Amino acid sequence: MPRIVGFSGSLRKGSFNASLLRAAAAACPEGAVVDIVSIRDFPLYDADLEAEGMPAAVAALKDQIAQADGVLIVTPEYNQSIPGVLKNTIDWLSRPATDLRRVFGDKAVAVMGATPGRGGTFLSQAVLLQSVLALGARPWLGARVHVSGAKDVFGADGALKDETVSRLVKRFMGEYVEFLTKRRSLERIPREE
Numbered sequence: 001m002p003r004i005v006g007f008s009g010s011l012r013k014g015s016f017n018a019s020l021l022r023a024a025a026a027a028c029p030e031g032a033v034v035d036i037v038s039i040r041d042f043p044l045y046d047a048d049l050e051a052e053g054m055p056a057a058v059a060a061l062k063d064q065i066a067q068a069d070g071v072l073i074v075t076p077e078y079n080q081s082i083p084g085v086l087k088n089t090i091d092w093l094s095r096p097a098t099d100l101r102r103v104f105g106d107k108a109v110a111v112m113g114a115t116p117g118r119g120g121t122f123l124s125q126a127v128l129l130q131s132v133l134a135l136g137a138r139p140w141l142g143a144r145v146h147v148s149g150a151k152d153v154f155g156a157d158g159a160l161k162d163e164t165v166s167r168l169v170k171r172f173m174g175e176y177v178e179f180l181t182k183r184r185s186l187e188r189i190p191r192e193e
């Protein structure tokens, strides 16, 4: 069954996006797994730092993504775009370009987002998809999850309490995992040359 690496573009303890990611992991169909990772230990991208060697947190996440079937990124919206910490993560993961194929080649990347505002993170998700394409990955565009009014959607403990959003998240994860599972079985069929 598929393995998915999931991370949130917010470092905030009470992050709605981290809560949404946890809800997505919990809604994953049986057998599939979302491994939730943090991007907190990524340093600011600096080519001089890169020249000294890949930081351990970056190397570890690259290897984990390379081994996974899919990647789920849950992003806030900052100033109609993605947060700097998330862009910074993507920039590190894209280095060196010669490693892109190993890490992201054809990987199906899914995106969700939550905001306490009304905009549902439509803009940040669109911006994020642009970077996903730059990585050589394949945006998975099955179901969509744009959470608005997040303060009423999650409880004080971070649990997803809105039934409509719960159903959406469950459907999203069901369809995403179904796609990854089909892809896995296709990869086992030898290709005709």
Ligand SMILES: Cc1cc2nc3c(=O)[nH]c(=O)nc-3n(C[C@H](O)[C@H](O)[C@H](O)COP(=O)(O)O)c2cc1C
Pocket (backbone or CB within 6 Å): 010, 011, 012, 014, 015, 016, 017, 018, 076, 077, 078, 079, 080, 081, 114, 115, 116, 117, 118, 119, 120, 121
């Ligand atoms: C610098 C900054 C810019 C923001 N810009 C937007 C925005 O353009 N659209 C939006 O819906 N929310 C915006 N917000 C509000 C965030 O959606 C809100 O802080 C949200 O809780 C962040 O996600 P998190 O709960 O996962 O940390 C902004 C917040 C910050 C700190």
